[in-house]
Amino acid sequence: MFMTTDFPEHLAATTRDLLFPPLTPTGGTSRTESALRAADAGWRALLYDAEHTLASSLHSMDTLARSFCHLDDALAADLGRHL
Structure with a gap:
């Protein structure tokens, strides 16, 4: 599978437990990178x-x-005394 711009959405469709934060307006980490780190x-x-x-x-x-x-040692000692 090659990387596409909607790769996180494809991954989310197969792995429902992953959360993909939106891209930040200041160009922060990508959704894919954040998802993989999470x-x-x-x-x-x-x-x-x-x-x-x-x-x-x-x-x-x-x-x-x-x-x-x-317990086994105690029982063996008791048994030894009675024999």
Whole structure:
């Protein structure tokens, strides 16, 4: 696909979550550049959130595994005393 003047509108038709700010009268950043920067920031935020969630889940799983190990040790000690 080649670049056209309405490329942001074509992209918006395929990706509804992107917002395309209008061109500024002073010749600021183009809508395409702004949209791509926003999309990049959005993906980075999603990846950061996913990484944070994964790290939290792994920490919770580690804590749970340690609790099971302590419980197993306690049960083994009790069983050893009764045998």
